[in-house]
Amino acid sequence: MRKKDKNLWIYREAKQVTKKDKFIYSVLFVAGILSIIRFGEWWFRAEHVRSLFLYILLSMTIWYGIIRIVLIWVNYLKIKKPETKTPVKGLSVAIFTTSSPGEPLSMFEKTLAACAKIKYPHTTYLLDDTQDIRFKEVAEKNGAVWFELVGLPGAKAGKVNKALEMTKEDFILILDPDHIPFPDFLDKTLGYFEDEKIGFVQVSQAYYNQYRSFTAKGAAEQTYTFYGPTMMGLYGHESNVAIGANCVFRRKALESIGGHGIGLAEDLITAIRLHAAGWKSVFSPIIVSRGLVPEDFGSFCKQQLKWSRGLFEVLFAELPRLFKKLNFWQRISYLSISSYYIVGVTTFFYILLPFLFFWADILPTNMPFNEFIIYGAPIIIIAIIIYLFVQRWLCHPEKERGIHWRGMILKFASWPVFFLGALLGVVNAEIPYIPTAKKAVSGLSPYVRPLIFQVIIFILTLTYVFYNRIFLLPEWQLDLTSEQVWGMVGFSSLSIIMILGGIYAAFESRNLKPEEPWEKIKINEIGRKL
Amino acid sequence: MKRTIKRFLSTTSAIILGVIIILLLTFAGNKSNGPLEDLFIKISNQVINVENKIVMLKRRPVRKKALSWFDKYRENKSLFSHPDTIFTGIYDNHYKKSFDNIITLEKSLNLTVQFIHIYTAWGSNTEQRFPYRYAKAIYNLGSTPFITWEPWLNDFDRDEHPELPDKAKCNKNGLKAIANGTYDFYLEKWAEDVKRFGEIIFIRFAHEMNDPYRYPWGPQNNNPKDFIAAWRHVVDYFKKAKVDNVVWVWSPHPAYKNYNDFYPGNDYVDWIGVGCLNYGNVASWSRWWTFKDIFGNYYEMLSSFDKPIAITEFSSLSVGGNRSKWYEDALTDIPQKYLAVKAIMFFNDSQDNTTTYKSLNWSIIGDTLTVNAIKRSFDKW
Structure with a gap:
């Protein structure tokens, strides 16, 4: 790979969507759907039921996963990239970035310096509640306006709403403080507002600290597809989401919904409300800033807990209220986004299944293992092909392509967190707002405990299985139970491998030296074209 | 409080709906067969064999010793032709x-x-193939598999084999169809599997063929001559495929006394059941x-x-x-x-x-x- 291909600080954009691409994708789509129909035709048979209760539970688990796959495939059908538009001169633009107690000052020096370098005329505002005078100094040094906004409810969104009252600009870029914008950020985004209907323009989120750890790499991998093909599909279905960072809003749009939404998923809430109020939006798959991804396992889990709780809030509180005002695809998209973290519950069941068999000799179904694989394999194969195929629309394919195994491991190993988020969501319990850590937090995260517990149980169970089969099991029971037992051992080993990956990430995080990755960035070299 | 209840109810109703859909789908589905089946059956049999070998290395195989x-x-088929002792066997429905x-x-x-007796029917399902796993388990315990093999003709998947006669009509002259080779596709797989199994097995094919009140392969549907032809076709098919580890058991119902009409001949029968x-x-x-x-x-x-x-x-x-x-x-x-x-x-x-x-x-x-x-x-x- 050429060095230029790897450079993170160059402007990047996803490839155009051609007719040929669309055709190839449609073929894959049809094949995928057929493989699912074939699987479904096999799955739902009365003769497969052994324990009806567990069969239903397993069916819901499997089909929850399959329905999500279908939704994402449908999403890709409408993949779309907006044409670039140069903005007219003279628009009035504000950049809002927020600072909170505990956030490192040196990071703001970089971010604010980069904001000052943005070419399109604008005013940068630092919305500050650190009560630390040095933040004011840094803001003023970089030509930014400093607002002291202390004690407002609703964390970041509260400050944004207050600042909206205090300013007049027609367009507001909300930038997370860890995101370092490229000079042409506004030139690449403002043009879309030429259409009066456009309420916000979202661009990709990209990161620059992946190199720091397994967790950081995994967390970044989880986002690559999302900020490329997935969001492009959502855009095609007119059901974009705002991500909080890197989003430019039209003031009129925000005001029409009473300001920026507040809550743990404030960005998604805002996007849904804007669409419900009839605004349109743009997602542009371009990289015009780079920020930070959680570096240690604990911070990653905290971020996920926050998101999962927030998304359930959207599912239970926001969506039902606005459901009637959304169009069909917006409903589907927002439902599927906000129910994403149910995966914590289904993963829990996947993990429990083999143990139920080993401990209590309970099996949900009479399905022969081989048939399950025969019917399931085509779905998996097509899913992988589609996953690799849509990677042509990643924003930075040279860097981002791959099977993203670290991301998968991290997702699987976060199941206790998702599970907790789901429980909190259903019983409507609160969790406090936790800002995602900007620097690595050392020490072993408590979120790894359920994973270690799971591995211990697995080892004990496996020891028992070996002991039992070698010494205890009567010889006449050996052959007839062999396939089931070793099939189950194989099945549970798969999840244990993933869990071990998560534990590795947590232990690696323990020794991670807190570092300030932004120190290495040379502001003057950012954002040149290829 | 009211909101919590509402939330709980909506979660519950979503779950109930899911359950209903799954129940509907399950009890309305039908059967069919997959292509990679062979491979996976082989893999799973391999797992069983390997485990048996490893585990039995450390143990004294009590039953086998007995x-x-x-x-x-x-290990010697000819000793079965005029045995000098009376063997015993068991069939158990579990x-x-x-x-x-x-x-x-x-x-x-x-x-x-010495024998463990099992029953298996003709058809397209996995369990209607040669019961390799049970045969192997029986063999590993020191016994010989005794298999009653019932030619039910309506259990073949018509989508897979559209050339077969209609399910409602296939029993009429079904044995003639077997004799004519209509079901050779099934015999082929079976013969292949029996050969791969390799150890001696007893096969009791189409038993009580002379009882008009019991099985579809009885004289109510078939001419006795066709029974003989079908039997010879099956035995010849195995011979042609070089499957020589089968002891063929011809098994009429004694009360009808018309066995001679159904007897395929000394060369085609090893035992009488x-x-x-x-x-x-x-x-x-x-x-x-x-x-x-x-x-x-x-x-x-x-x-x-x-x-x-x-x-x-x-x-x-x-x-x-x-x-x-x-x-x-x-x-x-x-x-x-x-x-x-x-x-x-x-x-x-x-x-x-x-x-x-x-x-x-x-x-x-x-x-x-x-x-x-x-x-x-x-x-x-």
């Missing part, structure tokens, strides 16, 4: 789940049987029959073929007579009067729904009187 005297028979009942029965009888079930007075058509009534009266005709005879189902119900005496009489007579009988298979089916409306319990597990009577009789052999 049957070591039988090894010379099961065999697919486990052999526990078989072992329990053996222990109570103080006996280790006879079912001997005493139904007592459970049904209007039955009464307490002795072993002599069921078997002895026909022995002369059956032995005229000069082949070893297997009593393929040997059992008596307990209603209407003295069960333990029934067994004792039968087992006393066999070595004295019925010298051609070379195998007796206990029919330990605790839930037989095939003949009457209620389920019949043929099992003798737990019937101490009968078990002791059988033991007493064996001691005199």
Whole structure:
């Protein structure tokens, strides 16, 4: 790979969507759907039921996963990239970035310096509640306006709403403080507002600290597809989401919904409300800033807990209220986004299944293992092909392509967190707002405990299985139970491998030296074209 | 509080809807078969074999040891043609789940049987292929598989084999179709699997072919000549495929006395099988029959073929007579009067729904009187 291909600080954009691409994708789509129909035709048979209760539970688990796959495939059908538009001169633009107690000052020096370098005329505002005078100094040094906004409810969104009252600009870029914008950020985004209907323009989120750890790499991998093909599909279905960072809003749009939404998923809430109020939006798959991804396992889990709780809030509180005002695809998209973290519950069941068999000799179904694989394999194969195929629309394919195994491991190993988020969501319990850590937090995260517990149980169970089969099991029971037992051992080993990956990430995080990755960035070299 | 309830209710109703959809789909589905099947069956059989080898390295195979005297028979087909002893066997209706009942029965009888009898039907499903796993498990325990192979013709997937006659009509002259090669695709797989299994097995094909009231392959649907042709076709097919580890058991219903019409010939038959079930007075058509009534009266005709005879189902119900005496009489007579009988298979089916409306319990597990009577009789052999 050429060095230029790897450079993170160059402007990047996803490839155009051609007719040929669309055709190839449609073929894959049809094949995928057929493989699912074939699987479904096999799955739902009365003769497969052994324990009806567990069969239903397993069916819901499997089909929850399959329905999500279908939704994402449908999403890709409408993949779309907006044409670039140069903005007219003279628009009035504000950049809002927020600072909170505990956030490192040196990071703001970089971010604010980069904001000052943005070419399109604008005013940068630092919305500050650190009560630390040095933040004011840094803001003023970089030509930014400093607002002291202390004690407002609703964390970041509260400050944004207050600042909206205090300013007049027609367009507001909300930038997370860890995101370092490229000079042409506004030139690449403002043009879309030429259409009066456009309420916000979202661009990709990209990161620059992946190199720091397994967790950081995994967390970044989880986002690559999302900020490329997935969001492009959502855009095609007119059901974009705002991500909080890197989003430019039209003031009129925000005001029409009473300001920026507040809550743990404030960005998604805002996007849904804007669409419900009839605004349109743009997602542009371009990289015009780079920020930070959680570096240690604990911070990653905290971020996920926050998101999962927030998304359930959207599912239970926001969506039902606005459901009637959304169009069909917006409903589907927002439902599927906000129910994403149910995966914590289904993963829990996947993990429990083999143990139920080993401990209590309970099996949900009479399905022969081989048939399950025969019917399931085509779905998996097509899913992988589609996953690799849509990677042509990643924003930075040279860097981002791959099977993203670290991301998968991290997702699987976060199941206790998702599970907790789901429980909190259903019983409507609160969790406090936790800002995602900007620097690595050392020490072993408590979120790894359920994973270690799971591995211990697995080892004990496996020891028992070996002991039992070698010494205890009567010889006449050996052959007839062999396939089931070793099939189950194989099945549970798969999840244990993933869990071990998560534990590795947590232990690696323990020794991670807190570092300030932004120190290495040379502001003057950012954002040149290829 | 109200919001929490609402939230809880919406979650619950979503779950209930999901359940309903899954139930609907499940109980409306149908069957079909997959292509990679062979490969996965092979892999799973391999797992079983490897595990068995590893585990048995460290152990003394108790049952196999007890049957070591039988090894010379099961390794040499010719010793089965005129055996110098009477073999025993068991069928148990739980065999697919486990052999526990078989072992329990053996222990109570103080006996280790040489045959384990299983039934399998023709058809497209995985379990209608050659039961390799059970055959192997039986072999690994020191016994020989005795397989009753029932040509049900309506269980083949018509999507996969559109050339087959309609399900409603396939039984009429079904044996003729077998003889004409219509079902060779099925024979091919079976023969291949039997060959791969490699050890000697007994196959009792299309039993009670002369009873017009029982199975679709009976004379109500078929000409006896077609039975003979079908039988010869199957045996020839195996021979042509170089499958030589099969002992063929021809098994008429003795009461009809017309066996000669159905006899495929000395070259095509290795053993003769006879079912001997005493139904007592459970049904209007039955009464307490002795072993002599069921078997002895026909022995002369059956032995005229000069082949070893297997009593393929040997059992008596307990209603209407003295069960333990029934067994004792039968087992006393066999070595004295019925010298051609070379195998007796206990029919330990605790839930037989095939003949009457209620389920019949043929099992003798737990019937101490009968078990002791059988033991007493064996001691005199």
